[in-house]
Amino acid sequence: MKVDLFIPCFVDQMTPQVGLSVSKVLERLGHSVAFRSAQTCCGQPSFNAGYWDEARAVAIRAIKVFDGAEAIVGPTGSCVAMMRAFYPELLAGTPHEGAARDLASRVFELSEFLVEKLGVVDVGARFPHRVTYHDGCHGLRELRIKEAPRKLLRAVEGLELVECDEPESCCGFGGLFSVKFPMISTAMAEVKGESLARTGCDYVVSGDPSCQLQLAGWMARNGRQARFAHIAEVLAGDAT
């Protein structure tokens, strides 16, 4: 299959290695991977802040960028949710509504793409560590992704998957929320971060680089020992 990478602005600028790992995993499975360099951002920051006119312009542009792509795969539940769950609402009643729905049916978060779309669970990775998985809320509740990443991780050789005691609690990132209401955001990071730390795992793995920024930022500041890896990095054998 020909797969187009969806690299959200945040991954582009802050965690490029995650994008590279995605392409590595997909190529190893025999797919051809392309990156359309005209892509920028999905518009979520403006959408979440209530500035829907601005978000709409960015969304319409993104839809055009991915015109004709067979499958679009991104390493984040959050930005994929923006496209799949929110573009149709954002563009409802505009001439772009149909195109938004069409895009929504072609865009996937990495783990659901592998498990649900390709039917792959074992990608041949090895990662001999105790790992706990953090669900990003957009992936969990807007895309209903819960089992896919766990199936993938359980199939990784040597990997032991452990659940924390706050498995469905939010990390508190929430985009601009994290800096507009830093005290609440931090309190949430503390609740989730402590729960992850209690597992005593070697690694916290997640499908959302932004949750990782929040949790790793809080844990590092507060001296909690944990290494972080994106699930793409684990599957690609790139996690360090």
Next chain:
Amino acid sequence: MSAPESSGSGRARRKFLSDAESHVRDSGHRSFVRRTLTGYYSSRDTQKARYRSWEHARDAASLAKWSAVNRLDELLPQFVERFEANGGTVHWARTADEARAIVLELVAKAKASSIIKSKCMTSEEIHLNAALEDAGYGVVESDLGEFIQQLRGEPPYHFVFPCMHVRRDEISELFRERLGSAPTDSPEELTMIARRHLRQLYVDADIGISGANFLVAETGQVSITENEGNARLTVALPRVHIAISGIEKVVERLDDLAVLLPMLATAGAGQPMTCYNTLYAGPRRDGEPDGPDEMHLVLLDNARTALLADPEQRDALYCIRCGACLNVCPIFKNVGGFTYGTTYQGPIGSVITPHLRGLAEWSHLSGASSLCGACSDACPVRIDIHHHLLHNRRNAATSSPNRVEKMAHAAFRAVASRPALFALGGALFRKSYWALRRLPLPLLKGWLATRDLPAPPQRSFRQEWRRRAGRDG
């Protein structure tokens, strides 16, 4: 829906921010609230598991409320007609002021000297107790949690569990001080102390004020659900019963309660059923041994018809006030109930308060969310709670945009529309990261005060990809 006023004073927002700030520092309180809810989670899950399909039950409950709310124009008059045929009297109140005036008039007419009251959030919404007290009437809350809050001089902390934030030893101390009881650590004994105190008050009261959980259009009955039996005494013993209810509480058929009552109990309190579920059909009739001489129902609009006219957020009127969305909300758990400064706390409070009290002044509650969606998943009637927070944000940004924010998003749009500019902006950010950290940028400072921020990589993904293509090609 547009806001009743175009710009807020910002007072509620500033208070929210400072209360949140001090609350999150109280980690003892935060973990106490989290621990209190842990027992609820396990009993809720046990009870949910008894449903053949909880998700189908949610569909049914949501459908019952959908159909009632969308036919309110037909069902409300039908309810009123049957309620009055049962001997009750209906009073329509457009606003909180009207509702208070109606109750005060009824109280005056009854020449009441003492009033007892069971749990009623609608009365909190219209600030009834203060109005009664100002008019010189004594009013006593008979629900244990509300009674404790009344003694403490505080509003409810959580609209289902009013005193969930109070430790048992604090209750014991409060009772010792105010009721002269001996200190005790036993919850049963604490309940008995309150009951002994309240018993005579029921007998002496001339008026009993209650809320309503559902208004059954088919039969004209008022459904009240409670755990302590206090509402029954409040309704049945005094001469006059006044129930206060929002107009959205109507359901079409008695059968609808077969799904709504158990779901209310399970979703909100983790119970199979609430202990007492009573249907009240008018005052005492000839030959009946008990019940009030008069039964009045105050039907309150207070912005509900405006919400009904908003097709996007109309489903907020489905709310059965079960409290499930508060129980799972990380914001509620971390800032506590009082920080909201509203009658209805938590996610549903953040959605409806702007409708009840003005968007401009209350939109910050919709901003104070990570949009995690735990509330919508918990809601037994499937209100799209967290998406309505987005809708409120959009409505606020449209009706009273913040100039600086508006400019920032317009600039972001311009940059995001031009890949070259976008790449350049990213590169500038990455190159100047260490310099930026030293600048007084409030948002960045907000992050760095409590969290580390890793240094950005040398190259962006698009640069890496181009290099790779160069290597491969």
